[in-house]
Amino acid sequence: MTLCQHTPHLGGTSHLHSRNSTNSSTPPSKDGDPGRTPPQKERRAKPSGRAKGKQKGAPGAALRWREEDELDDRRDRYPEGACGCGADLARASDLGVVDRYQQHEIPLVSVSVVQYDQHAVACGCGRVHTAARPEGAGSGRIEYGPNLRGYAVYLLVVHFVPVHRVVEILTSLTGTAPSAGFVHSLLRRAARALAACDFAIRTLISLAFAVCADETPLKVGPATPAEGKKEAKGYLHVVCTDLYTHFLLGDRSTKTFRQTVLADLEPGAVAVHDRYQAYDSTQLGDLDHQLCLAHVLRDLAGAAELYPDDTWPIQLADELRELIHRANQARTRAETCLPERIKSLGVRGLRAAVRIGLAATTPIDDHRPGARKTRLLLEAFRDREDDFLRFTADLRIPPTSNQAERDLRPAKIQENISGRLTDLGRAKDRYLIRGVLSTVVKHAANPLIVLRDAFTGTTWLPPAARA
Structure with a gap:
């Protein structure tokens, strides 16, 4: 995208405007691209007076002294060699322990080869x-x-290590050298072993009251665009909660959206998402919506740059931030909704800002790139107020889809490291595994143990969320 200079307009001055991570959904990694205006530096907050580093009362992570019954081994050490007088210290008198030292260490890993000889036995009845x-x-x-x-599989999926480097790591750490083909084939084997867990996760998400949803483009499959397509890419969809994650690899069509967990949600469930039109499709069922306010705040940051002489974008953003803050406070007090008095004050300020913004903008503004997007946002506030503020009526509903964005972010890291995933089937396997392991981590379980158990035929299943 090139940098555009706006022409002078009534009541304003010439203005430079470019999308970046603070005023749009553009990822921070694109902020340095040619033609983009870098994000404005945030104003530093006043010094809080707190010292740097760990705060008093915060939990620590230092090693602690282990008691006798917690030790894995205990070894006595004696001085060795000869005394200055020439006597052997092995014959010296023991004066007892004068120093103790505990060391946390991992054993050197080396592959061990075990041969299992399966014996047959004959019972007295003749059966073998x-x-x-x-x-x-x-x-x-x-x-x-x-x-x-x-x-x-853990290195491949969780830490985005390319196949050939996984081989190098395993060779260095264990002394064995599996082939690249074998390592790559483990994605399919692990996906099959975790299929039941993936199905359980999807089922548990479908029973949730509020879920976050998002999608991101990925370079997957052949590099040549399909017929009728401009780019050779797919879309990774996520539907998640703070306990469960489910991915689906497809495109951005309504057909793919119908294949996500959104189509399985109970009537009246709430989907938290950006304002992409497919989420509003009636083919996804009778859903309520919470429009992601993180996206809205980024759009309002762009509007503030687009209309530098107007105060309504700042007022609208401040009112939303205050409502989110108040909702977080109410949630910590175990309340179920935002107090009506606080909500009404915020809503009054929002409506005033929207009215001013609608009066100050026009449906068509050819002199301001991005003005149409701002106008549509204001019209959405006017027509879908409940969908912007649903989180205030039920504090179980998150005001943003940040959880979905966090769950999707590793996919972009994977793409930056390895580039295109040319094998579409293995890419689907990868994100099935990723969804399971994301859920495992959310439940504070060990993903390595879950993978190991899956390869032995024991499937980890997530517990149902408490009501």
């Missing part, structure tokens, strides 16, 4: 019984075990 293979064993004569497989 053969020992079962160990957990996680396949049908072949030789293979890598579930621990190594779990580590490989």
Whole structure:
């Protein structure tokens, strides 16, 4: 996008305006692109008087001294060698312990090869019984075990390590050298092992009262655009809560939206999202909506740059921030909704700002790139006030879809590291696994253990959320 200079207009001056991460949904990684105006530096807050670093009373993370029954091993150490007089210290008198030291260490990892000989036994009745293979064993004569497989998938999916580097890491740490093809094939094997967990997560999200939803473009599949398409890309969709995450890889069509968990939500459930039109489709069912106020605040930052002499964009943003702040305070007090007195004050200020903004703008403004978007936002405030303020009536509803954006962010990191995911099938497997492991982390479980258990045939299932 090139930098555009606006022509003078009545009641204003010439003005430079460019989209960046503070006034639009453009990611921060694009702020430095040619032609973009960098975000304005935020004003520094007044010094709070607090010292830097850990605050008094905050929980620490330092190592603690372990008691006798918590130790894994205990070793006595004695002086070695000879005394200055020439006597051997091994024959010296023991005066007891004068110093104690505890060290937290991990053992050096080295692959161990174990051969399992399955014996057959004959019962006195004539029946023959053969020992079962160990957990996680396949049908072949030789293979890598579930621990190594779990580590490989963990590096691939959680830490975005490319396949060839996973091979290098495993070789350096364990002394074994799996092939790149084997490591890549683990994505499919892990996805199959976690399919039941993925289905359970989708079911639990469908029972939620409020969910966050978002989507982001990804470079997946062949690099050549399909017929009728300008770009060769797909869209990664997420529907999530603070406990569950479910991904779906597709496009931005209504058909794909119907395949997301949104179509499974109970009537009256609330979807928190940006104002993309597909979320309002009646084909997704009878849903209520909470329009993401983080997106709105970014749009209002752009409006403030677009209309520098007007105060209504700032007033509108301040009123929204105050309502969000008040809702957070009420939530900490275990209240179920925002007190009516506080809400009415905020709504009155919002409506006044919207009226002023509508009077100061026109449906068509060819002299201001971005003016149409601002006008549509104001009209949405006028026509869909309940959808902007639904979080004030029920504090279970988040005012932003930030949870969805946080769950999607690793996909963009993956793309920046590895580029295009050319194998569409493995990309779907990757995000099925990612959704499961995101849910695992939200439940404070260990993703490595979940992966290892999945390869041995034990599927982790998330608990249902408490009402």
